[in-house]
Amino acid sequence: MYRVLYHFPGRRALSLRPAETQRKIISRLPAEIVTSTSGPRVLWRRESDARLHVQYPAQPRAEWLLPGASIKVTDMHPLxxxxxxxxxxxxxxxxxxxxxxxxxxxxxxxxxxxxxxxxxxxxxxxxxxxxxxxxxxxxxxxxxxxxxxxxxxxxxxxxxxxxxxxxxxxxxxxxxxxxxxxxxxxxxxxxxxxxxxx
The missing domain is CATH 3.30.70.1210 (Crispr-associated protein; domain 2)
Known part of the structure; x- marks a missing residue:
């Protein structure tokens, strides 16, 4: 399980309604991760006007990541x-x-x-x-x-x-x-x- 903190320029992290944010996150993920009913889930939370925190069940590949932001990746396994x-x-x-x-x-x-x-x-x-x-x-x-x-x-x-x-x-x-x-x-x-x- 990994968590990625996105930092978007300006106020882009809050420019979307929650349903749109969910669609943007999910649309970049493989179907087996989206539909999995066991183990870690895909979760997310807006931290501020420009920051978005997303949890991925596995180490995120480049194509899973949201574009247009700087990122900080945290491996949750040690915690x-x-x-x-x-x-x-x-x-x-x-x-x-x-x-x-x-x-x-x-x-x-x-x-x-x-x-x-x-x-x-x-x-x-x-x-x-x-x-x-x-x-x-x-x-x-x-x-x-x-x-x-x-x-x-x-x-x-x-x-x-x-x-x-x-x-x-x-x-x-x-x-x-x-x-x-x-x-x-x-x-x-x-x-x-x-x-x-x-």
Whole structure:
């Protein structure tokens, strides 16, 4: 599994609707990757006006890559191999924060969506981690045909490395085709000490 961070000149990364972005990504990939139902999925997330993050199940070939951008490729295998119980990581997730009630969807706060137990275990628990700290910001309101998007950031502790690996590979929640569900981990930033501290 590999992730590619694209940096487009100007505002090109946000010039397309999510469905168009999905089509541009998928159209460059082999059919066996697009239709695969096991292993890592093709996921993506807009990071800023000019940056797009895309996950590929295998090392991306040149013809898979989106044109017109500088790229940074990250091999995810070292991170997946080092996941262990009790580790603490910063996390970043864009999610479709709604609960389904029959045929209706109702928006819920990010902490409730991730840690609430509406139908058994919480999403965080099923994804192999416990949330230690969480903050969220709404980045896109849901409309007809467009999923609601909330950016969730925080600190997690690993409880089940295998389940967390699956969450990294497959995403969390709905709306993957609209740039939602991709979970990212990074080493937690150290708190700043008092002035003059080493």
């Amino acid at each position: 997946l191999a080092q996941l262990a119980e009790h580790q603490v990581w910063d996390f970043n997730l864009s999610a479709h924060t709604v609960q389904r009630h029959g045929s209706r969807e109702q928006a819920v706060p990010a902490d409730e969506w991730l840690t609430g137990s509406h139908s058994g275990a919480s999403r965080a628990y099923r994804s192999g981690f416990r949330v230690l700290r969480l903050s969220s910001s709404g980045t896109r309101r849901g409309t007809a045909g467009l999923a609601r998007e909330t950016r969730i950031r925080g600190l997690l502790q690993v409880e089940d490395p295998t389940a967390l690996q699956a969450a990294l590979e497959e995403g969390i929640g709905r709306g993957r085709a609209q740039g939602l569900g991709m979970l990212s981990l990074s080493r937690p930033s150290l708190p700043k000490g008092p002035a003059g501290a080493p």
